[in-house]
Amino acid sequence: MIFFGWGKKAKRLANGGIDKCPNCGNVSPFGLYKISSSVSLYFVPVAKFATKHYLVCSTCEAGFELDEEKRIAVLRASADLPTSDDMIAIWNAIDAIALDMLEGSAPAQTVVDAAQSLKTKYEAADVDYVLGVYCDADLDDE
Numbered sequence: 001m002i003f004f005g006w007g008k009k010a011k012r013l014a015n016g017g018i019d020k021c022p023n024c025g026n027v028s029p030f031g032l033y034k035i036s037s038s039v040s041l042y043f044v045p046v047a048k049f050a051t052k053h054y055l056v057c058s059t060c061e062a063g064f065e066l067d068e069e070k071r072i073a074v075l076r077a078s079a080d081l082p083t084s085d086d087m088i089a090i091w092n093a094i095d096a097i098a099l100d101m102l103e104g105s106a107p108a109q110t111v112v113d114a115a116q117s118l119k120t121k122y123e124a125a126d127v128d129y130v131l132g133v134y135c136d137a138d139l140d141d142e
């Protein structure tokens with residue numbers, strides 16, 4: 001794991017989805033970044049070192065290195081992912097539904113069933129994606 005932005009050249013390539021960060025424990029949108037190091041002589045880069053790819057947590061900026069296979073998988077998946085803003089909005093909406101159910105102010109049903117109502121406001125595939133992560137993250141806490 002590295003921390004992002006320490007004198008390295010980084011370029012955001014794609015949306016890396018939302019997940020529970022192994023470093024800070026928050027559920028955060030991740031970005032796929034390409035980070036390259038180079039040596040400069042009088043401000044002219046003379047050597048470009050290895051380029052590496054990382055998934056970077058948007059909350060704590062910890063970067064997790066990806067091998068070639070995972071990098072390709074993340075890039076392929078990113079085309080179908082909601083934007084970071086939508087991921088956070090859908091996550092918060094699901095969380096609000098779950099809280100209402102815990103407090104008994106919403107009819108008893110599963111969060112998955114209740115969250116179907118969000119599909120009138122957001123893309124159905126986006127809701128399903130965030131819901132999948134939400135249910136996984138819930139299980140991890142137990």
Ligand SMILES: [Zn+2]
Nearest residue numbers: 021024057060
């Ligand atoms: Zn983090």
